[in-house]
Amino acid sequence: MPETKLPSELFLSQQVRDIDSSAINRHGIKGFSLMNKAAKFSFNILLERFPNCQKVTVLCGSGNNAGDGYIVAALAKAYGIACNVYFLSPPDKLVGDAQSAYQMCLAENVSCDHYSDKSLASETDNHIIVDALLGTGLNSPVRGLYADAIEAANKSTAPILAIDIPSGLNANTGSIMGTAIEADCTASFIALKLGLFTAEGQHYTGELYYDDLEVPAKIINEQTPIAHCLSLQKLLDQVSVRPRHFHKGNCGHTLIVGGDRGYGGAVLMAAEAALRCGSGLTSVITHQDHCSALLSRTPEVMVTSTENTQQVEQLLDAATVIVIGPGLGRSAWSEKLLQRVIKLDKPLVLDADALNILTNKQNWINSVDKENQGKRIYTPHPGEAARLLGHGSAGLIQQDRLHAITELSNKLGGHILLKGSGSLLASKGETISICPYGNPGMASGGMGDVLSGIIGSLVAQGFDEGFALRLATTLHARAADIAAKQSGERGLSACDLIPVVRSLLNKLNYEL
Structure with missing residues (x-):
């Protein structure tokens, strides 16, 4: 709306x-x-x-x-x-x-x-x-x-x-x-x-x-x-025009990690969203099966296979922010990647199967020191939230979303997005926020992957993690409202949102 x-x-x-x-x-x-x-x-x-x-x-x-x-x-x-x-x-x-x-x-x-x-x-x-x-x-x-x-x-x-x-x-x-x-x-x-x-x-x-x-x-x-x-207009008022002398090095490096065998589309969508939202450099670490398809779809993105360990380490070191979870899966391959990434001293966006793996890895969560907790962004839907909290079902989360996000914040620290109608956002020491945008057309695969790419891109560009999460969530949901108004809710796809998000972020074309 x-x-x-x-x-x-x-x-x-x-x-x-x-x-x-x-x-x-x-x-x-x-x-x-x-x-x-x-x-x-x-x-x-x-x-x-x-x-x-x-x-x-x-x-x-x-x-x-x-x-x-x-x-x-x-x-x-x-x-x-x-x-x-x-x-x-x-x-x-x-x-x-x-x-x-x-x-x-x-x-x-x-x-x-x-x-x-x-x-x-x-x-x-x-x-x-x-x-x-x-x-x-x-x-x-x-x-x-x-x-x-x-x-x-x-x-x-x-x-x-x-x-x-x-x-x-x-x-x-x-x-x-x-x-x-x-x-x-x-x-x-x-x-x-x-x-x-x-x-x-x-x-x-x-x-x-x-x-x-x-x-x-x-x-x-x-x-x-x-x-x-949250108000998208008020958030966008805090986004300034880039100085004329900026180059890609000033706009950060977003690294997307995920895409186990059979799940290459998720990392592709996250990478394309990061690219289109202004990340100076966008890279992907994924399964070797997906490298060719990713390069064909988005040649601007740097792609490497997990088998290339030297290049993997170079990308992990070079990234401004790492998004891990899209298409990650829950295999031994997946766990090994997450275990490597979660130790890093840099901003992380943890989504999808990264959250599901953490459900049984409390010691990994506990290993994050307090300084790095503030660099972590967790984006569970109600089912993932239930698993993280050990509550059993998404229905229990939905019965009291305010209580659920408070529990998640206490357990995980960092910044939390509890997805769903009226998405809730929590950052330590701040009043909980709620996103008033969005529609049922967003109930389709890939929406979360696109959102994670947007979040990562904004963090890479220098916005602090809490603000990046709020801006990305409202951009994503408002773009879905605009796209649904243009062509209807049914059949709305995640990739439909990306060009609209780009226009909104550049303050072009649309009523906010």
Whole structure:
């Protein structure tokens, strides 16, 4: 997606509740005023997104999220749109601001009925469902009537607007708590929640809209963000034009190591990505079977076989940065290469099978001294992360990606990229970052190989490892969005990204 006006700071749900409490209890902002503003913002989004709306059905649970929904219903009725409410918690049990919101709804003569397995099938093409069921406080799987209502809403042909967060989505982790609303759009308030951006969050959230409800920044700033959303524009603003007198020696030497028998394409893609992103020199150490193909495809790349031990040692010594893992395999040949490389006192990008081999080589990880830990970049997908942490499955990693990347950082040191929707990035002593770009078209072979080449190329050119990882990740994901917009997500290949990444890095042609 292009750059938006969303704030970059992300918070946990309890932090947002603390901000809300501080605004009300310490700074004198009326809770009902905040509720009215949230509802009005949500209703305005409804009108903006669905200008031909003729009917609104609001699903209300309990608490303040339900209060927002009751006021949206009142606003819709006052606007002249047919509206009804299905409640899943008796309104007479509502207290405080939520009860006041219900009374406001009744004053507009909105029809309010208990939800009991009612069909939410659209009666008109311009019927909108508003989700005000559960909010951010959910801490156990959705069951019973609430699960039934969510499933019915999802089966309906009507678009869904979620208030604050899609019901059933974990606000901290982005995982699904049994079942969740698949919203077309979500109106969120005061401060953005991490779960909207990672794991399954982006899919269930749809298009995200945000309003601070006029809560002063000083109140929001009482909480320290748990993560920051990366901005490609801001990262590129830190990339300067090369001086006119630069030559290849000023632009670093990226060495790609991998490509066991049958896996030559991986090192080829990584090398081509490094070359096209500006590495002054790009070399490959690979199996002898792949040397001819690599030279035919990219004659600018220097290629040597592992059998040429003298040249291998020369390249290892000459490289500015080494990328190891693409197509590496897990054979004795693979382990021997990794064992040789991991001891080196220079920046390393460890990807794919390099990570899988390390799963059973804790002593190799421990052998890296603290000074060199800061030169290591690890780029696991959830399956590789699970193996590195001994957690057994990618599913367990996806249930709490924030916890997983924190564990990886503590175990490995250096710089970590936990791939996946809403990729997370961690560097020691820094706030975790999240990449807001990317799409399902990236679910194809070779994407990680291209990314590792981009990372290596940027490190070779003199960017520090943490910045190089952040820039490479956002370039890669944003390039995928641009390529998918041009030709569609299905059939998107890793090599499709390389020319787009090059143009983005040179600040040419594309909207960021």
